[in-house]
Amino acid sequence: MTVFLPHSFVVFLSGLNCTSFFRPLKMNQCWFFLPMLRAVRRHSSSRSPGRRYTTATFPTSFAFDREETAAPISIPHLKLKMVLSSAVSTTNHVWNTYLDALNSIESSEIDLETHQNVLRRCTSSTEDMRKGSKKRYLRLSQPAAGHAYEDRFQSVIQNILALGRRPSIEDYHFVLEQFAAVGHSIGSMQVYKEMKGSSKCQPNNVTIALVLQSIAHRLVVPERKADRSDTVHHAAGLLKQLLDDMQNMGLPWTSTNMDLTIRIMKHTSDEESFNNLLRLCYGVDMRYPDKLPLDTEASALLPFTTHTLNTVLNMYGVCGNVSRLVQAFEVLTVPLPHAYKHFAAAFDDDDDFGVNPPELHSRLVSADLRRKIIVTPHLSDVHAPSMSVNRNMFLSVFGLSNRNKNITLMRWVHDKLAKVLKQKKADLLHFSNFVKHLKKKGQWPPPELPSRNPQVPMSAGPEYVEIDDVRWRLADIDDVLAVDPQRQHLPSLHPPKPLDLQLHLRILQSDIDDLTQLSEYIRSVLARTIERVKDRLGRRVWKGKDIFLKSEAEKAKVAGQDKVRVQVSKDKWREIANYKPKLGKGGLARPPSHFHHERIRREFAQQVRAERMEKRKAMAALKSSLKPPQSDPTSVADNSTQP
Structure with missing residues (x-):
C-alpha cells in the first residue's frame, strides 16, 4: 500500500x-x-x-x-482514537478530547465509527445514571427533568448527520436506554418521533419498550403534589399515542410491553385505555366478557393468567368501578375458551329457566374441592423435587463453625443433621414400600406418557407487577427498571420432569450414606473441640486468670457493669466443666460434658444398666449358693410314722 x-x-x-x-x-x-x-x-x-x-x-x-x-488523518484524530481505545478514560476526558478534535479539524474528517464510540463513551453507565438520578430527586425539592448529557447526545447525532450518514437503530436505542434510566420521557418521545420520520430506523418492539420504560420511570419518581396531575396527564397522552402507533404499524404485543403498559396504567387510572388493552391483548371485552370480540384472532392473544385476573380486579378497584369489578370476577373466573359451554343455552333461548349458574358457592364448592384433593394423583403428575438437602449443604456451615471454633453453631449443625437423616430414612422406607406395592399389583414400571406443553406465564420480567396503590415508594424505581426491554419474546420454559422413583431412591440412599459419614465426623470434631476449649479455659483457671462465662456476663449486663470476665475457683470450674471421678474397678468413667447428645446418653445409660444387671445376677447367684438346703416335709412325716 x-x-x-x-x-x-x-x-x-x-x-x-x-x-x-x-x-x-x-x-x-x-x-x-x-x-x-x-x-x-x-x-x-x-x-x-x-x-x-x-x-x-x-x-x-x-x-x-x-x-x-x-x-490517521491528523494528530487530534489520532489522540481521540487512542483515548477511546483506553478502558480507563473517563467520560469528561473523552468528551474534551472529542471537542478538541472538532475544534482542530472538521467533523467530516472523523469517521462514523469514531462518532458512534464517542456517543457511547461520553456518558456514564445506566446503573450510575439511575443512582445519580435517584439521589437528585431525593435531594432537590423540584429537580429539573432531563438527562445530564443530553446536549452531548444531540451534538454527536448532528455530527453524524453532517457526514451524510444516518445513525443506526442501535445508536437510537442507546440514547433511549440512557433516557429510560433517568425517567426522561419527553426526550424519549422526541427520539421516538425522529425514528418514525426516518426510513431506515423504524421503531420496533424494543423501541416501544424503552419509551414505555422511561414513562413508567417518570411516574414513580417523587415530586410535588401540585405537579402530580400534570405528570399523570402527560403520561396518559404519551401512552395513548404509543398504543395508537403500535396498532397502526402492526407491531405485535409482547409480554414486556404489556407489563410496562400496566405499570403506567396503575398511575394514570385510565379505564378506557385499560379496556382497549384487554380487548387487543387478551380478547376480553368487558362489555361482553363471556365471548371473544368478532375482530380478534384467538391465536394472536396472550394467555390470560391468574396474575392478569388479579390485575384487572385491582385496576377496577382503584378506579372505583365496583359493578365492573364484580362482573369481571364472576365471568372471567371461567376460562374463556370453554365459556360457551356454560352460556350457550342462555344466548340461544330467551328464557333462562333451567340454566344452572356457572359457579356454585360456599359449601358445595368447598366439598367438591376437598374431594378432588384427597384423590391420589397419577405418578406421572408428581413432579420431581428440584432441591435436596445433602452433604454439601451442611459441609459449608460446618466448615465455618470449625474454623471459628464456634461450638454453638457446630452443635446446631449436628442436631439438624440428625433430623435430616431421620427424615430421609423415613422417605426411603416409604418409597421402597410403595415400589414393592406397585410391583405386587403389576403396575411397575409405570407407562410413559407423552410430554405436556407447559403454560407460559405472561410476564417476562423477574416479577409480575401487582396494582396495589399509587403512592410513591423508593423500591418502585428499581422495580420499573428491572424490566429488560431487549427481552421481547416469551421465555422458553423447560417442561416439569415427572418423579422417577428409581432415581429418587438412589439419590436418597446416596444422601443417607454421605450424611451418616459426615455426622460421625462432626461428632468426633465437636467432642475434640469442646475438650480443647475446656483444657484452654482450665489452664487459665489454674493460673488464676479470668474467663468469660455467659451467665456472669448476663448478670453484669443487668447490673450495668462493663466487666464481663470473672475469676472462678477450681472447684467451681470442676462443677462447670462436669469433671467426674471414675466409677468402680472396671474403669468405667462418667462421660465428659461434650457427650450431651441424646444418643450418647442413651448408650451410656444402657451400658451402665447392663453392668449393674450383671452385678445383681452375680450377687444373687452367690447368695443362693450360700443358703443351706431345706428338708422335704413329706419325708419328715413318713419318718415319724415308722416305729
Missing part, C-alpha cells in the same frame, strides 16, 4: 520528538503510528526536490488480524 503525504507534514513528523509526543498517551496503544513514523524517516532522504509529496510504503500487518489499516 502506498500513501502520499505532504512535504510539510513529513518535515513536521521528522522533527517531532516521539517520546514527548507519546508521553501523555500509552506506548502500547500506538501500534499504528510508530511504523508510519519509521517509514517516513526512512524515505524522507530519497525525496525528489521538485515533488511536493513523499512516497512511503506501510506494512500491511500492523494489527493482529492481518487487516489493512488506514493512517
Whole structure:
C-alpha cells in the first residue's frame, strides 16, 4: 500500500520528538503510528526536490488480524482514537478530547465509527445514571427533568448527520436506554418521533419498550403534589399515542410491553385505555366478557393468567368501578375458551329457566374441592423435587463453625443433621414400600406418557407487577427498571420432569450414606473441640486468670457493669466443666460434658444398666449358693410314722 503525504507534514513528523509526543498517551496503544513514523524517516532522504509529496510504503500487518489499516488523518484524530481505545478514560476526558478534535479539524474528517464510540463513551453507565438520578430527586425539592448529557447526545447525532450518514437503530436505542434510566420521557418521545420520520430506523418492539420504560420511570419518581396531575396527564397522552402507533404499524404485543403498559396504567387510572388493552391483548371485552370480540384472532392473544385476573380486579378497584369489578370476577373466573359451554343455552333461548349458574358457592364448592384433593394423583403428575438437602449443604456451615471454633453453631449443625437423616430414612422406607406395592399389583414400571406443553406465564420480567396503590415508594424505581426491554419474546420454559422413583431412591440412599459419614465426623470434631476449649479455659483457671462465662456476663449486663470476665475457683470450674471421678474397678468413667447428645446418653445409660444387671445376677447367684438346703416335709412325716 502506498500513501502520499505532504512535504510539510513529513518535515513536521521528522522533527517531532516521539517520546514527548507519546508521553501523555500509552506506548502500547500506538501500534499504528510508530511504523508510519519509521517509514517516513526512512524515505524522507530519497525525496525528489521538485515533488511536493513523499512516497512511503506501510506494512500491511500492523494489527493482529492481518487487516489493512488506514493512517490517521491528523494528530487530534489520532489522540481521540487512542483515548477511546483506553478502558480507563473517563467520560469528561473523552468528551474534551472529542471537542478538541472538532475544534482542530472538521467533523467530516472523523469517521462514523469514531462518532458512534464517542456517543457511547461520553456518558456514564445506566446503573450510575439511575443512582445519580435517584439521589437528585431525593435531594432537590423540584429537580429539573432531563438527562445530564443530553446536549452531548444531540451534538454527536448532528455530527453524524453532517457526514451524510444516518445513525443506526442501535445508536437510537442507546440514547433511549440512557433516557429510560433517568425517567426522561419527553426526550424519549422526541427520539421516538425522529425514528418514525426516518426510513431506515423504524421503531420496533424494543423501541416501544424503552419509551414505555422511561414513562413508567417518570411516574414513580417523587415530586410535588401540585405537579402530580400534570405528570399523570402527560403520561396518559404519551401512552395513548404509543398504543395508537403500535396498532397502526402492526407491531405485535409482547409480554414486556404489556407489563410496562400496566405499570403506567396503575398511575394514570385510565379505564378506557385499560379496556382497549384487554380487548387487543387478551380478547376480553368487558362489555361482553363471556365471548371473544368478532375482530380478534384467538391465536394472536396472550394467555390470560391468574396474575392478569388479579390485575384487572385491582385496576377496577382503584378506579372505583365496583359493578365492573364484580362482573369481571364472576365471568372471567371461567376460562374463556370453554365459556360457551356454560352460556350457550342462555344466548340461544330467551328464557333462562333451567340454566344452572356457572359457579356454585360456599359449601358445595368447598366439598367438591376437598374431594378432588384427597384423590391420589397419577405418578406421572408428581413432579420431581428440584432441591435436596445433602452433604454439601451442611459441609459449608460446618466448615465455618470449625474454623471459628464456634461450638454453638457446630452443635446446631449436628442436631439438624440428625433430623435430616431421620427424615430421609423415613422417605426411603416409604418409597421402597410403595415400589414393592406397585410391583405386587403389576403396575411397575409405570407407562410413559407423552410430554405436556407447559403454560407460559405472561410476564417476562423477574416479577409480575401487582396494582396495589399509587403512592410513591423508593423500591418502585428499581422495580420499573428491572424490566429488560431487549427481552421481547416469551421465555422458553423447560417442561416439569415427572418423579422417577428409581432415581429418587438412589439419590436418597446416596444422601443417607454421605450424611451418616459426615455426622460421625462432626461428632468426633465437636467432642475434640469442646475438650480443647475446656483444657484452654482450665489452664487459665489454674493460673488464676479470668474467663468469660455467659451467665456472669448476663448478670453484669443487668447490673450495668462493663466487666464481663470473672475469676472462678477450681472447684467451681470442676462443677462447670462436669469433671467426674471414675466409677468402680472396671474403669468405667462418667462421660465428659461434650457427650450431651441424646444418643450418647442413651448408650451410656444402657451400658451402665447392663453392668449393674450383671452385678445383681452375680450377687444373687452367690447368695443362693450360700443358703443351706431345706428338708422335704413329706419325708419328715413318713419318718415319724415308722416305729
